[in-house]
Amino acid sequence: MIQVTKRVEFCAAHRYANPRWSEEENRRVFGKCGNVHGHNYILEVTVEGEPSPDTGMVMDLKALKDLIIEAVVDRFDHKDLNQDVPYFKEKNPTPENLAVVIWELLEARLEGRQGHRLHRIRLHENGSFFVDYYGEHAGHAERI
Numbered sequence: 001m002i003q004v005t006k007r008v009e010f011c012a013a014h015r016y017a018n019p020r021w022s023e024e025e026n027r028r029v030f031g032k033c034g035n036v037h038g039h040n041y042i043l044e045v046t047v048e049g050e051p052s053p054d055t056g057m058v059m060d061l062k063a064l065k066d067l068i069i070e071a072v073v074d075r076f077d078h079k080d081l082n083q084d085v086p087y088f089k090e091k092n093p094t095p096e097n098l099a100v101v102i103w104e105l106l107e108a109r110l111e112g113r114q115g116h117r118l119h120r121i122r123l124h125e126n127g128s129f130f131v132d133y134y135g136e137h138a139g140h141a142e143r144i
């Protein structure tokens, strides 16, 4: 098996809050993350498979890029994740939760394609923090 990775970028705003907590508790736990602010996210999508004998590729890179743009970038770029994404009405739009949502969006579109499968989502929130997700919680983000 060979793993190939495509990288894209998008910008989005978010804030963290737990509606079940007091304002003070929210401020204590989330600090400045409770204020609306933005990130320049870098998303790396890794697909695993065997290179096609016809093309030498695991997956057509243009097709992979188009799929990521349509499913993820067009949906989240320059959006307010709390306001604009129903899934984040109830969950904090952390990179952890965002990675699960992105997995669902991409896996649904890659399903049924021959010879390869989604392997990993790596989402960088900034230059020093990123999360990896391998689909363990797949099916948990049906309300996107």
Ligand code: NI
Binding pocket: 014, 033, 037, 038, 039
């Ligand atoms: Ni943030």
